Amino acid sequence: MKSYENVITVDVKNQRALRKEIWELKADMEYQIDTEKSETEAKTSLKEDKIRVK
Template sequence: MKSYEKVIGVEAGDQRALRKEISELKANMEYQIDTEKAETEAQISLKEDKIWMKAESISLYKAEKKMLKEKLKKLKEKEQDFHKS
C-alpha cells in the first residue's frame, strides 16, 4: 500500500512541476514572435496532455489501492471466520 502512496506522490509532484513549466511558458509568450508563440503553445498543449495522463494514472492507482484494501479486509474476515470454526 505504501508503494501506491509513493507513486501517487510522484505523479502529483510531476503534475505540479508541469503546471509551473506551463505558467513560465505562458509568461514568456508575451515577448515572443508568432512562430515562437506557436511552438510554445504546442509545448503547453503537450504538457497539459501529460498532466491529464498523470491525473488518470493517479485515479487508477487510487482505485487499485481501494480494491486491494477491500480484498485485504475480506481476507481478514475469512481468516477470523476460519479461526472461529
C-alpha cells in the same frame, strides 16, 4: 500500501512541475514573436496532455 502512496506523491510532484513549466511558458509568450508563440503553444499543449492522461 506505502508503495502506492509513494507513487501518488511522485505523480503529484510531476504534475506540479508540469504546471509550473506550463505557467512559465505562457508567461514567456508575452515577449515572443508569432512563430515563437506557436512553438510555445505546442509545447504547452503537450504538457497539458501529459497531465490529462494521468
